[in-house]
Each structure stands twice: as C-alpha cells, then as structure tokens.
Amino acid sequence: MRMKLSRLSDVFWFLPMALGIGALLLAQGLIFLDRALNDADLGVWGALFYRVGASGSRDILGAIGGSMLAVAATSFSITVSVLATASSTYGPRLVRNFMNDRGNQFVLGIFGATFLYSLMVLRSIQDATIDNGSFVPDIAVNVAVLLAVVDVAVLVYFINHIARSIQVSTLSARVRSELVAVVDTLYPEEQPDNSRPAVPPRTDSAPIVSTESGFVLSVDENALLRAAESADCLVEVLVRPGDHIVEGEELVCVHPPERVADVTEAVCKAVEFGITRTPYRDIQFAVQQLVEMAVRALSPGTNDPYTAHNAFNELATGLVPMARRPAPRLGRVDSGQTVRLIVTRLPLTELIDDVFDAVRIYALDAPVAMTSAIMLARRIGIAAVDTDVRESVLRHLALIDAAEAASTADRVNVDFCRGEIDVARQAILSAS
Template identity: 60%
Template sequence: MTSFKTRILRARDSFWFLPALLGVAALIVAQTLVMLDRYLDGTALGSWGFLLYRVGASGSRDILGAIGGSMLAVAATSFSITISVLATASSTYGPRLVRNFMSDRGNQFVLGIFGSTFLYSLMVLRSIRSDTDAATFVPDIAVNVAVLLAVVDVAVLVYFIHHIADSIQVSTLSARVRGELVAVTDALYPKELPDEATGARTLPATALAVGSDASGFVVGVDEKALIVAARKAGSVVEMHVRAGSHVIEGERIASVTGNASDAMAKQIRGAVVLGDTRTPNQDIEFAVQQLTEMAVRAMSPSTNDPYTARNALAELALGMVPLAMRPALLLGRNDADGHYRLTIARPSVPELIDQVFDAIRQYGLGNPPAVIAAVDLARRIGTATIHEEIRLAVVRQLTALRSAFGGGDAHPIDVDTVCKHIDEATSAISAKA
C-alpha cells in the first residue's frame, strides 16, 4: 500500500538521502576532474597556470591524505555530537521530536559534505602516479579543488556547531513543530472550501467492506486518486480511516458501493499509505500532539519548566486559533461531473481541543503558570472562532479545568488566581456568542 512516489518522498526526508547524494556527486566530480587533468596533462595553461599550486606526487599524496583523514575524524565527531543531541532532545522534549533532527537539512548537509570530502580525496589519491611508476601523473586541478573543499569544510564545521546549538533550543524546536502544524492545517482545513466539497453521506450497511492488506499507521490518503478511481468505476467510497489511524491487516479501511470489484478494492488500498510511524504531513493530530507533549513534559515534576510549557502552548495557538476560524469542514467530495464519489475522514476541531485540554487537565494541575497559559489558549480559541460547537467545546473544557484545579492540592492563592483567569476567559467567550 505504498506507491513509488511515496517511497521517493519518504527517502527524501530520511537522514541518509542527502549525504548519499553528496557522496555520489563527490565521486563523479573526482573522476571528472581527474579525467580533465589527464586531458590537460603537459598542456601549458598560460596566464591561468598561476591558479594551480603544484607540489608534486609526494606532496599531493600528503595533502590528500591529511584532508581525507581529518574529514573522516570530523565527520565521526559530528555524528557523536548529533547522537548526543538526539538523546537529550528525546529525554527532555519527547522521542517523537527526534524526527525533526533526522530530517533537518542542515545536519544532513554537514555530515554529507564531510563524508563527500573524504570520498573525493580518496578517489583523487588513488589516481596519483609517481616517478617510480610506469608513468608519472599528478592531478593538480583535482588536488587544488580538494584544498578548496577543506577550506569550505572549516566554514561548514563552524556552521554545524552554531546550528546544532540552536536546534536544541526550545524556541527552535517548538517553532519547527508549529510550522508543521500550520502547514497541515492549511492543507486539510483550507480558508476556502474546494469546489468538489459537499456534505458527507454515510453508505448503507450493505456496502462492501474493503480490508487492509498490511498493518501500520496511516501516513497519508490520496483522496484525488480515490475520486478518479470511483468515477471510472461508477462507485461511491466511504473512508473509515484517516492519517494517524492505526490499522491491522484485514481491518476495514473503507466501504464501497456500485462497482465493488477486486480492482476497485485494490485501488482503494493503494491510495492508503501505511508506515511504521506517524508523520505530520497529513496528520494534524500528530502535529498537535507534539506541541502538547512538549507542554506536558515541561509541566512534569521532574522537569518543572513552566516557561517551556507556556512557549509550547503559545506556538499551539498559532495553529489552533486560525483553525477555529476556518469554514465548517465538508467531508463529502464530488467528481468533475458533480456526482458524489467520496466520504473522507477528518478530526473535528472540538476533538483536537479535547485532546489538548484533557492532557493539560490530567498532567498540568501542579503547575499554575502553565495552567494559566492553557486558559489563555482557550480564551484565544473561544473568542476567535465563528462556530458555536467550537465555542461550546472550549467552555466545557474550561469548566472541567476549573473543577479539577479547584479540587486539587494547590495553594489557595494559586487556586484563586487560576480560577479568576478561567472565569474571565469564560466570560469573554460567552460575550462573543
């Protein structure tokens, strides 16, 4: 259930992809420059000759050996630093955030350029022939390019130290996750509903159930492909899973009426992409959960970092508040001819609100500053939304939060302060009704 395009996209986001490309590029450049040196061997370069620094076969071997050996050592050190950062981020902010480091283009480029310089030096080194060999050959152009690469690598090392120190900061981590949340919000809940969107229809119980042919997390659903397939077959499809759902082999993922052939079932399975882990590409719940987890972990007694929690909740507002202002989501889809073809699955905004505030209420009551930040998040969502059901969901969560915090073991002053914020937020939301 994984298309070739999906495999390419998944490989592009993996940690090894960019370093592998740079390594292949280094091999090609090395061989090309060595061939150019052979072509120009013995040719007078005229006024351009001063650009080449010629040190002979022995000197070239020493230079390339020093560059290759040092770059391999620097690459190993960089790997060690990255692994240390991954361990720190995993234990402090949550293991799901490790994916952000693995997919970081800066880290991939740094490790790739160090490894590429080593491969380049090794390939050029093997082409050198000294006076004791059958024919003397020194690729002066390739050796000089290796020196330039070494200079570039020094600058890349300085960049890497700065980048890795910056990437571990809470503000950088939360901003990156917030960017993913904003992107998936715009993709799944657009400001303007698509022309093919319409009210959802539920298929009858007699509809053919389509089971999954594999197990894993749903990381994406190709809705356009489903509409095209349903149109060609004259069918109507209702999806029972969405990005983020976990399915077991044989479990129902969709229902279909009309032409419910094996070919149609195969196309439905092909449009549902499964993976071993969740990603925020189409999974808005996962993006919300990442920021919620940062806030919850910061509220734990072992961490006790209310400022990190407040920062995570503030970033969460940048995704949740615009989401609450979007038009009501229509889960039905028509084809180009206006015929109903697909019922999609999406989490509702009240569902997302419940996930956030249920976690805050369960794990954050011992941290009044973080609870106040959560109340501020609720107020911003409730006063900005244009939908009554979202407003009611926020008020319900504020009422539950007030009841839970007031009945806890917090200091009376903290109880009064938090309850005052909750009452003010509730009043502000009610005034917008």
C-alpha cells in the same frame, strides 16, 4: 508520489548519500579534465594552481581525507549525544525532528563527501615509476584544498547549529511549522473546487479490508476519486492518517456493494502504511508532539513551566486559524458533478480534548502553564465559527475550574487561575 519523494528527502541518509555521489562524480570529472589538460599551458589561469608534485599531492590529500573522516565521526558522536538528550527531555517522538534536520544531514554529508573526493583523487596520482608516466591532477588537488577550507566553515556552522537545535524555541518552532502545514493542507481557507457537502448514504455497501498492519501515513484521495469514477460507484473512506490498522480491518465502504471488486486494488494502493506516525497528514500527531513537550516540562523531574508556556503558545498558532475556518466539506465530485468520494477529517473538538485533558491533569500546580493554557482556550473560543467548538472550549474551562476549586495547591494561585478562567469564559460568550 509527491509525498513519498518528500519523505525520502527527509530520511537521514538521503542527503549525505547524494553529496557522496556528487563528490565521486566531481572527482572523476576533474581527473578527466586534468588528463585532458596535462602539460597544457593555461596562461594566467595556470598561476592560480599550486603544483607540489606527486609526493606533495599525496600528503595533502591524505591529510585532508584523514582529518575529514575524523571530524565526521566526531560530529556524528555529537549528534547522537544530542539525540539522547532530546529523547529523554522532550520525548522520543521529537527525535525525528533532529534526524530530519537538513543542517545535520548537510554537515555529515559534506565531511563524508570530502573524504570520498580526496580518496578518489589520491588513487589517480602516478609518479615516474609507473609505466604510463607521471600524472598529478593539479586542478583536482587544488579543489580538495578549497573543500577543506569550506569544511572548516561548515564545522563552525555545525557547532552553532547543534547548540541552537536543542533550544526549546527552535524545537517548538519546527513542530509548530509542521502543525501549520498540516492545518493548511487538510483544513484550507478555500475549499477544493470539487468538494461538496455530503453524508454517507443509507444503502447497502461492501467493505474493503486492509491487507497489512501499521499506521496509516496517507490516503491518496485523488486516486480514490478516479477509481470511483471509473467504477461508477461511491467510496466512503473510514480511516484517517494516524489510525493504527490491523490486517483485516475495514479501510473504506463501497456503494453499491457489487462494485467492490472494481476498486479493491486501487484502494489498497491509495492507503499507505508505515511503522510510525508522521505529521505530514496526521494533524493529531502534530498536536500531540507539542502537548507531549508541555507535559514532560511539567513533570516533577523537569519542572519547567516556561517550556509548557511556549508549547501552548505554539499550539495557538495552528489551532486558532483552524478554528476560524468552516468545517471542511467531505464530499468529492467527479467531472460530471456526481459525488464519488466521501473523505474523513478529524474534528477540532477532538484536538481540543487532547490538549485540555492533559492540561487538567498535569498543569494544575503550574500557574505559568495554566495561564497560557487558559489563554489558548480563550483564543480558540473567540475565533471559533463553529458552535460545537465554542461549546467544547467552554466545557473544558468549566472542568478546569472545577479541578482548580478542588486543588490543594496555593490558594492565591488557584484563585488567580479561576479568575483568568472567568475572564476567558466571558470573552468567549461575548464573541459568540
């Protein structure tokens, strides 16, 4: 539930909708206050409000509402243009970073909210020709003027914010923060209190299959643990966030098989599906976003090795701390210390394969990017506490070395990169 609320708050329309509802409530509240204080003597406070009559108030509110709607449309056009540029330059999967940006959501939301507020206040103004007599919500009109002043400051902020958001450093930092967050969530320094080393038992089991198709967004491990404890069985999770599942494919195995009916409903509710991958629990997707940024930067059409250099440095921020941590314990015990759940985690070696397979293919002719990739391998290898991780890094360094030796690029750069590989290999072996 917490993850669903978090994702809902990141949806592009959520914050503008909340601000719009807030503007409607504020308008109604201030109109009610104006009616309650109509013709009342406010003393010193009354001097703070400008009273321009029904006609002047209509003109002010009409100008504010019309201009804010035009500015909101222009801002939305600028955002769409930036989205198109980011999609073609950095990759379509990075567009979600702009859509989830709270600054963009707030700017469009505040402009729309000001328009709605002005519209609601405007409709409440009455002149002397109305049977109920004249009514001008002076407090609400003055608040509309204040909102217009705030909107001018917001417009200046938006121009600065949208210019910064398309910079490589800003975009890669956002992706890096998502990578660090998912590493801390799935591979914490301190293992959960209920975690234990466990392997799937070699006993009869029964699978529970998926009732829908799509990408796995999350697996509620706590819900599965409670269901397994209640049914007195062991649930072995077979899928990870990021896996694409077709209806009818297996999600979990239940030991013993006769308990499968007791946990089927809970399993189907615990595994959440979506139409696209997200980095909230999918560490491979978080890594692949930075790898894609580097690969696109190294394409002949872009030819920007310094963006790739920046992406590899950001990868180190997430993968090096992960390499320093021991492999997570996959068993989960109940209150009676009985293993009831076996979860699954993507090994670091697979993430290393994703990164350095791309390096070997795309970065051979870019010494700047290759040097930073070799430094990334060196950092991971030195920090690794797991022998398999260290051996995987050394294997990829050997493959890159062989590819460099066969390369037809500038021999000076090739020899330099091969020298960097030798230095990295020696540093890793010395740290082991």
